[in-house]
Amino acid sequence: MNFDDTPQEAEFRATARAWIDANAPKQYEDELRKSSLGRTQLKNANILEVAKAWQKKKADAGWACLHWPKEYGGRGSSPIERVIWQQEEGPFGKLSHMFIIGHGMCGPTMMAFAREEHKRAYLPPLASGEKVWCQLFSEPAGGSDVAGLRTRAEKDGDEWVINGQKIWTSGAHNSDYGILLTRTDPTVPKHKGLTMFFLDMKSPGVEVRPIKQASGASDFNEVYFTNVRIPDHQRLGEVGDGWNVSLTTLMNERMSIGAGVSTGFPELFEYCSSLILDDGPAIEDRAVRAKLANWAVKASGLRYTSMRAISALSKGERPGPENSIGKLVAGSMIQDVATYALDLQGAAGVVSGPEDAEVAGRFQAMLLRAPGTRVEGGTDEIMRNIIAERVLGLPGDIRVDKDVPFNKIPTKGRG
Amino acid sequence: MNFDDTPQEAEFRATARAWIDANAPKQYEDELRKSSLGRTQLKNANILEVAKAWQKKKADAGWACLHWPKEYGGRGSSPIERVIWQQEEGPFGKLSHMFIIGHGMCGPTMMAFAREEHKRAYLPPLASGEKVWCQLFSEPAGGSDVAGLRTRAEKDGDEWVINGQKIWTSGAHNSDYGILLTRTDPTVPKHKGLTMFFLDMKSPGVEVRPIKQASGASDFNEVYFTNVRIPDHQRLGEVGDGWNVSLTTLMNERMSIGAGVSTGFPELFEYCSSLILDDGPAIEDRAVRAKLANWAVKASGLRYTSMRAISALSKGERPGPENSIGKLVAGSMIQDVATYALDLQGAAGVVSGPEDAEVAGRFQAMLLRAPGTRVEGGTDEIMRNIIAERVLGLPGDIRVDKDVPFNKIPTKGRG
Amino acid sequence: MNFDFSDDQKQLRDQARKFLTEKCSPKAVRVVLDGRAPYDKALWKGLAEMGFLGVAIPEEFGGAGAGHLELCVIAEEMGRANAPVPFSSTVYLAAEALLIAGSDAQKKKWLPAIASGEAIGTLALFEGKGNPWPKNVKLTAANGVLNGVKKPVADGAIADFAVVAARTGSSGRENDISLFLVDLKGAGVEVKSLTNLDPTRGQAEISFKDCKAEPLGAAGDGWSILTQVLDRAAVLCAFEQVGGADRALEMGRDYALDRIAFGRQIGSFQAIKHMLADMYVSATLARSNSYYGAWALSTNAAELPEAAAAARISATQAFQHCAKNNIQVHGGMGFTWEFDCHMYYRRANAMALGLGSLTYWEDQLIDRMRKKNAA
């Protein structure tokens, strides 16, 4: 048992570190390091531009999408090399935020299902960040029930005509392309009538509207489709096989979400280490210590769970859905941590002006962002289902809509 | 808003108090007052005998089963008078423990469904404690799914022949009579093939075996039936209507369980008030105080919820399933409280010899009894279902066995 | 025993609910939430006309001369409606301080103005981080003028007057603190609005520079008056919180009934059902603790300090719990600005801090329980 690199890994790490040292945008390092949930921004620069520039630089030097084949813009690296890269990239990795969907979900789906000519055309600019991709699965009517989507695709000659609405599309407003899951046959049970496509987000009839979140920010969009036409050669997988195609995407989503999920604990521990309460230093208050200790072991438990997953990767094993625990634990925890951090300030905790941004503001941002974390990429409840079913082998929920034609499933609970 | 009696209530209270003052077995008052979950016993007397004597004395003076009609051994009191009596009876009420099932569940069921001659014959000695009753519903195969019971009743002339096994029968070893739920038709869906009886527990073929609990004590029994014969006139309700009859019983169970459920908080607060920890009095330790405060408001919340229910009674309203929250909250709470009380003692918390009985032993008894509280009379999960469905109006669970003949329902999950 | 509100009080509640349903829809709340108004003036005026602002103010001072129980039922409705008006600062804090300690002249000046909706009042207690302890009061009063800075002051930017806690001694004891009444429109007062978690209730920083002020209550009595004011406000706020918790629970329940996923009402999934059942449990415990607080408040019972702390803790927990999980029941939609869930989430978390932190009240409760046991 050790945390050491193999000689090969050490060599890779040294090469990566040297390149990063020489090339990373160091002027933003501090700011990126300090950013926490709900607040990754740069004071004096447009983070999108900085992110695109860094991605292009990486791609030019062969450091983008490391685990992708070289012919598609990657480096052909092993999974563990990818992890080592992420460790070395450190805070600069936060700049990759806008590419996570494209690299983590759209790319692998294209690789598995697109025609060879499309892969060669679309994947390298996706890897280099010159083109940004989004994923268009969720719909207002769907939610956790992704396969309950209603966006229609109807065949018209060599093209498909799309009508409907998607929601929770991360980064759609910055995206050039998207992968799109549609319903092509509403008369068969819901999982059987779906078909996947990729499309140009600049196509006529595509309208992107930002969603204002509960936190006030807008990380997501609604996307409306009105008679949008997609050529049939942009279909991914067979007609009616969209659900299987989407599973590839979603499995990749869970793998990319697992790592480095924010718990709020380091911020709270740091805060408590210097905070003076009414009757002395917070860190000497036994009630505070009890809270901190309980969160500390959750945070370290997640950290070393992720180390174990990396070790499995290093041995060529594939980490399982065990990874789902990261988001499940961290989502509620950051909400509790933020609530407690405000409580420690007393009435002043409510204030969040710029002058308080480093302290109260930071935890308020967490508090307001946390409800989203407990929902996005699978709610807490879906995560527990995944753990129970895929790890522990417990039965699935009773599926009343399993053999029902999609258009016969009720859509409203009351009246 | 007030806690005051109406003049009528005050008069009733005064009468009750005077009688109790003059008649209660005062020599056990202290001991009864101190007893807590899992440990109601008397050092120098047989609690069963003391309890029976007290009940008889009450019955002779017209203070037994106050809300029952006089002709059946009661007093014809209003529900609020019953509550006032319980308040005045105080610690002596703990002596009624062995009669709770009979008075709370069997009596009301007999009253609703037995023939008049049976009511006049059986109810007065039940009220006076001369005869003890038990309730025979639960079975090993049933659990929360009470209607999944398998004990068969087959008609043979004017009698029914019973074969099967019941479990979790409180006090069966001390009981003279019992009410028994059986399956008379296994070819119809499970709720439809049930029939209720009452029987003499001394009938040939009835065998009672105590169950040793996880705590080491034996509060419950298994009861085996081998060709036990019950005359048809002891049937309660129609053949096949047993489920409806049992609902009367169970509704009464919940009403009687609601009140005065043990949380462990008074014991913990008292303990912490005098306990000295390694760095000072427990009650001045901020971590201890935070824990205490959180439990304090649960305990007071339950107390005043029950006051609200009593006020509703006082106005002639019927308290609803809202009462279910008492057991739900208290069950987990007493488990947590007991765990914490042991933790406060450090390694010594593990010891539970007689010399430690007042302190560690008391909380250990709670810890070992608590898992039972979270299950008996409806598990935590069933309680949440009741609240969700009956109070909040949410849908029931999907019932896969609803329209399935009972004998076609699977009995084993795997292999 | 009648541990419940009377039929008249319940009628008043129905009346308040009806009024607020009409006049304080979520759409109306959003006008303030989105910063288009500092508070809902029309609603404030309407509340005055209904007699709700002065319900617990004696008739001789322009109020309805009802009592605190009546105020509790109105508070609950204000919480349900998430009303964007300075009700708690004006009615629970400023008016109660005047009722407890005001001179006849002071009462005559301000109480009728409160009841009629003409004057908004507040309590200026906090000075940055920390809880209600005498030592945290640093603003000084000497020779009839105040110097110092209060922050945060609830509704400070729209208030006409404030009850200000000031230091008048340095013995290190409670009687170093005295209260003052300050006309915030007068000289020596500078008010700055602060960004805060719950935009439907403004927070401000108020600087006093040689600001003229008149004493409220006897010199040195400040802390003892404040303690009474905070206890009363704890009970009244608890009713707002209970109202908010109930509304959040109701929203979650309704959504769970209406929303279909996997071909079923999502309320048929135990994960959702049991989450809602747990919300009901905490809302019920909070309600019962608050009723006890109301009884103690209305009878001025010796149990008030303990009952107020218990109500405060229980209601704070319940509102936070229900508001948080209402969002979870709604899933992604609950996390949109468009849905109303976050208004309750913001209010719940802001109210949890307004009278001092949960930790502070936990500590208070144990102290008070010990005192009672010792007595």
Add this chain to the structure above:
Amino acid sequence: MNFDFSDDQKQLRDQARKFLTEKCSPKAVRVVLDGRAPYDKALWKGLAEMGFLGVAIPEEFGGAGAGHLELCVIAEEMGRANAPVPFSSTVYLAAEALLIAGSDAQKKKWLPAIASGEAIGTLALFEGKGNPWPKNVKLTAANGVLNGVKKPVADGAIADFAVVAARTGSSGRENDISLFLVDLKGAGVEVKSLTNLDPTRGQAEISFKDCKAEPLGAAGDGWSILTQVLDRAAVLCAFEQVGGADRALEMGRDYALDRIAFGRQIGSFQAIKHMLADMYVSATLARSNSYYGAWALSTNAAELPEAAAAARISATQAFQHCAKNNIQVHGGMGFTWEFDCHMYYRRANAMALGLGSLTYWEDQLIDRMRKKNAA
């Protein structure tokens, strides 16, 4: 990076599991549970024969000369099996104390006897209520004899020798404490068995009256040695707890799959599914924290104190959580003596106290994190 046990270590785990499945069935555990034997002698002998007792003892002292990682995997299996033998007191506490501070002669005398199963050892630290703090050590050592009472002493009634913490000074500092080795079969020792929460692991009160004892380690070094011993034992116990938690989870899972209610496997109800998922989560967090503790222990890293405290807390919580909810998944049957659930519930709650309370370790963790940050 290879943050995992090696293939050899995993083989050892499989071997230990196979052995314990055969030799330490629940039925065998019940012999001790029901008081029919003070511990499982045959199992103890078998463990010695398998080389498990001396796995971390150097070959020169009769052990296998493997390391602490090997001991961790065996500990996990001991926890899974709920083994009713004095493994933790003998191997984690007594043997580790000897390894850290024993003279060559002391090691030669006791370690081979431990490895061969001939000697049972324990640590006599506690004196009634309270946690591991120097001031709680009141038993005195002077002129080579001990006077005082230790309670509870794990496995004290069956132990052949004990490492005893004694007071040799009165400066109020840590170096007032020294350790001694005592042959419990000798004069001046009186042992009394105590009733306790987990009958599968005995507890005793041991009175020392002018009892001869030899020093273990230098005079005044006692507390520093004890701290190391407790840290090591915290990691090793954490593995037992993780093993117990996993087994409890597995029992719950199996029951949820086998048991039918309402015509369905009860594991298809989300209330049960999600309860089990949450048990899996805490067991996984505990395992990962324990692995980190194992790494720190095996490399004698500076991170050991912090890692040990984290492993201790996390594993204690996980075992208590899984043992408790395993009963709940089983419903009524889980509350019978006949089902094995309560054995794990008892063990979980007893282990939570054995090295000092959870509260104590929480406090330790924060102290240690602060020290690391300060460094």
